[in-house]
Amino acid sequence: MTTDNTNSDITEFSNPMDAVRPDDLRLEKFLPYRLSVLSNRVSNAIADAYSARFDLTIPAWRVMAILGRFPNLSAADLVEQTAMDKVAISRAVSILIKNDYITRSEDLADRRRQVLNLSDLGRDVYERIVPLAQQYENDLMGSLSADERSQLDSIIEKLMARAQDWANRGLID
Amino acid sequence: MTTDNTNSDITEFSNPMDAVRPDDLRLEKFLPYRLSVLSNRVSNAIADAYSARFDLTIPAWRVMAILGRFPNLSAADLVEQTAMDKVAISRAVSILIKNDYITRSEDLADRRRQVLNLSDLGRDVYERIVPLAQQYENDLMGSLSADERSQLDSIIEKLMARAQDWANRGLID
């Protein structure tokens, strides 16, 4: 930092020069904000690790991750599982097909649907990325105790359920 | 849902038709992924509530929120506090100045720096958005017990510290 009235760390924000206003939003304790910063830091770090090596975008990797675990899904199924946009899925799928990472086959029972799967090459890549991703997650989880890890799990479930409610009903107000 | 091998809810993923592979990445339990979905859901819901009324983007509102609490920051300070991109800050700042929501003044000690503050109008808007944002946060936090809230607080601190380490040192591997 370069001047008196700034701080190198958010935890030092109570420097007297800062003239914190008591009724203000304490952004550094504001959950939506903290979630966003944390999530971006984590996702970007991981994406850096695989995007260069395998030429995958985040949405594309997500599609692979789901298909690796649950074969024979359609694009619509992916939309539902990932909460990603329909168009984002469509684009990710077409990139992945171009790269020969996934295959697409017609569903004869419903000729609008297209059934997606990892190709052999795709599964190969998938199996190389998975440990990488897990390494990051382990490192992250390693900063928590076993208790904290299980607390976090159930807390996320609750928050997710509440946020999901917002999306369903017409928001709060 | 439309077919046998899909599920309407991520918690139902263990349908026998799904042929889950034991060593695969369990994306629905993968922390980076869950954080991303949760964070996007929350931020978008809140943004919907203020963007229409005040014509603010998420980055712009963030800048206002920080400046409302900590006056006299430069763009670089904002980058550091928010973990947002430099360019995103620059654009948010120029929009906010155009809207007369913030002011920009030269730092005479270092003429590269520009000191930013909420304008009177900006503070006005800020003070109207803050309760709105808090309403959402309260609703979200309302889904947790007091214990869980304090657990979450310290868990986030730990995760953030670890993710911050990644950014500092050259990642994990």
Next chain:
DNA sequence: TGGAAGTGGTTACATTTGAAACCAATTTTA
């Protein structure tokens, strides 16, 4: 049956975003 309505998926267009190049001011260092 045969249209209206619904669903799966893609395309088109406008907006947002990010990386890299850039300018200007400052600090370093030889």
Next chain:
DNA sequence: TAAAATTGGTTTCAAATGTAACCACTTCCA
């Protein structure tokens, strides 16, 4: 003290994203 390196901030351009319109197929229902 002058060139080199660094820092604050903006612009440029390409890529990513979201909304809406759209086509093809299927389902519903008279």
